[in-house]
Amino acid sequence: MSTYKYYINGQWKDSDSKETISIISPYTNEEVGKVQAITQEEADLAIKSAKEAQKEWANLTVRKRGEYLYKWMDELNKNKENIARTIMKEVGKGYNDALKEVSRTVDFIRYTIEEAVHMYNESMSGENFEGGNNSKIAIISKRPLGVILAISPFNYPVNLSVAKIAPALVSGNTVIFKPATQGAISAVKIIEALDKTGIPKGILNLVTGKGSVIGDFLTEHEGINMISFTGGSETGKHIAEKSKMIPLVMELGGKDPAVVCDDADLNFVAKQIISGAYSYSGQRCTAIKRVLANKKIANELVNILKNEVDKLTVGSPEENSIIVPLIDKKSADYVQGLIDDALAKGATLVCGNKREGNLIYPTLLDNVTLDMRIAWEEPFGPVLPVIRVNSDEEAIKIANESEFGLQASIFTQNIDRAFNIAPRLEVGTVQVNGRTERGPDHLPFLGIKSSGMGVQGIRKSIESMTIEKVTVININR
Ligand SMILES: NC(=O)C1=CN([C@@H]2O[C@H](COP(=O)(O)OP(=O)(O)OC[C@H]3O[C@@H](n4cnc5c(N)ncnc54)[C@H](OP(=O)(O)O)[C@@H]3O)[C@@H](O)[C@H]2O)C=CC1
Numbered sequence: 001m002s003t004y005k006y007y008i009n010g011q012w013k014d015s016d017s018k019e020t021i022s023i024i025s026p027y028t029n030e031e032v033g034k035v036q037a038i039t040q041e042e043a044d045l046a047i048k049s050a051k052e053a054q055k056e057w058a059n060l061t062v063r064k065r066g067e068y069l070y071k072w073m074d075e076l077n078k079n080k081e082n083i084a085r086t087i088m089k090e091v092g093k094g095y096n097d098a099l100k101e102v103s104r105t106v107d108f109i110r111y112t113i114e115e116a117v118h119m120y121n122e123s124m125s126g127e128n129f130e131g132g133n134n135s136k137i138a139i140i141s142k143r144p145l146g147v148i149l150a151i152s153p154f155n156y157p158v159n160l161s162v163a164k165i166a167p168a169l170v171s172g173n174t175v176i177f178k179p180a181t182q183g184a185i186s187a188v189k190i191i192e193a194l195d196k197t198g199i200p201k202g203i204l205n206l207v208t209g210k211g212s213v214i215g216d217f218l219t220e221h222e223g224i225n226m227i228s229f230t231g232g233s234e235t236g237k238h239i240a241e242k243s244k245m246i247p248l249v250m251e252l253g254g255k256d257p258a259v260v261c262d263d264a265d266l267n268f269v270a271k272q273i274i275s276g277a278y279s280y281s282g283q284r285c286t287a288i289k290r291v292l293a294n295k296k297i298a299n300e301l302v303n304i305l306k307n308e309v310d311k312l313t314v315g316s317p318e319e320n321s322i323i324v325p326l327i328d329k330k331s332a333d334y335v336q337g338l339i340d341d342a343l344a345k346g347a348t349l350v351c352g353n354k355r356e357g358n359l360i361y362p363t364l365l366d367n368v369t370l371d372m373r374i375a376w377e378e379p380f381g382p383v384l385p386v387i388r389v390n391s392d393e394e395a396i397k398i399a400n401e402s403e404f405g406l407q408a409s410i411f412t413q414n415i416d417r418a419f420n421i422a423p424r425l426e427v428g429t430v431q432v433n434g435r436t437e438r439g440p441d442h443l444p445f446l447g448i449k450s451s452g453m454g455v456q457g458i459r460k461s462i463e464s465m466t467i468e469k470v471t472v473i474n475i476n477r
């Protein structure tokens with residue numbers, strides 16, 4: 001098995017710690033490879049080299065920086081099967097989905113470059129303000145923030161990493177990239193592709209090691225000018241407490257509800273809910289994580305959902321099964337705990353509650369009540385609770401009682417009804433008659449409450465990594 005190096009100042013290196021972390025595949029339970037557990041001194045040097053490289057990088061034109069990114073895109077595209085296989089082995093994602101993740105990333109980079117080259121300076125005249133005149137003209141340009149710390153989660157080890165790195169680089173920042181440990185080999189692969197572009201040294205530094213060991217050191221480091229984080233809410237809150245007065249963008253957990261009204265087209269709804277809730281075994285922040293079903297249609301909806309769940313393929317990512325083993329035993333134990341708690345408190349088991357190691361069969365729970373943990377907690381696994389409600393009003397109330405506020409779906413054939421519910425849901429995005437999801441990637445993507453702060457989405461990500469610089473010309477008229 002390969003032992004992968006980390007990447008600092010344009011060089012691939014073994015850590016002086018002499019320690020490596022073994023990455024175990026969630027479905028073969030075999031080692032996929034080892035990554036370096038770097039030391040704080042090495043993390044410090046990585047930040048220093050990023051700082052040193054930043055000024056020259058920022059002085060290049062956006063088109064010049066874009067040239068490197070275009071080459072990166074081509075390298076990723078050339079190696080997409082190999083990278084997809086690594087994603088599959090490392091995080092247990094179905095091969096076809098892993099391949100889509102790489103293609104989506106290639107498209108993401110292309111759009112990022114195109115967006116950046118179409119972002120212009122603004123100007124303002126003093127005459128628009130009371131008592132002002134046109135002798136004052138302000139030019140408002142955008143400057144990079146400096147060194148961006150990009151921390152990504154396991155579930156999209158390529159796409160969610162590049163979704164931070166590409167906007168940072170194109171706008172003249174340099175990057176310290178800390179991937180999820182389970183995902184770090186995929187990270188090595190994408191940075192190998194970047195290295196092949198001949199990008200100047202120090203622009204991107206890949207630091208591998210457990211977040212619990214090097215995370216605080218990175219977050220608290222004075223050389224970091226902004227943190228873009230995707231991961232769990234608890235980790236996000238911890239980082240927010242540790243960081244020192246720098247901008248933060250956080251995409252965190254969710255408990256996305258599907259509000260199903262009594263006039264919805266239930267066959268269509270069921271398809272959306274099933275793909276929303278169970279794809280990649282529910283290991284998506286945007287997965288549908290509770291159904292708030294109007295009592296009038298709940299029996300029929302649950303019957304249709306059951307039929308659809310029965311069709312889900314369960315097994316290996318190599319066979320493109322929808323339901324695959326969860327990322328690790330701890331996660332599977334957690335999901336099982338939520339199921340056990342709900343059943344002990346009287347939920348109806350419609351199907352599922354079967355387990356083989358990390359593999360949890362798709363589980364549907366009906367008559368879930370608000371005293372059950374599954375009504376509120378994020379499983380990040382293939383279990384879906386149905387909570388029956390009497391009215392739209394009650395659905396809105398329960399939806400908003402969650403600590404999370406990522407996305408929500410509303411299913412109804414009455415557009416007025418949808419538009420009366422949508423503004424009242426405390427979430428970043430409402431999907432009317434569609435499953436909750438992040439893409440297309442140029443849309444703003446955000447969570448409120450414990451689901452995050454700041455906004456991603458290509459243009460928004462670029463904006464979040466830059467700051468206005470105002471130059472005022474005073475003309476003697
Ligand atoms: N809203 C969104 O866009 C998304 C949200 N998520 C959420 O992420 C969670 C699952 O992802 P998961 O990877 O397990 O999340 P974690 O929060 O466990 O880890 C996310 C990243 O943070 C790192 N990390 C851990 N501790 C620290 C620390 N003290 N300081 C700095 N970094 C640290 C991890 O490193 P290491 O792996 O080494 O521990 C990893 O790179 C779910 O809650 C999910 O909802 C996931 C994807 C998208």
Ligand SMILES: O=C(O)[C@H](O)COP(=O)(O)O
Nearest residue numbers: 156284285286437438439
């Ligand atoms: O990491 C996640 O879960 C994503 O941000 C969700 O992306 P998706 O909706 O495209 O799966």
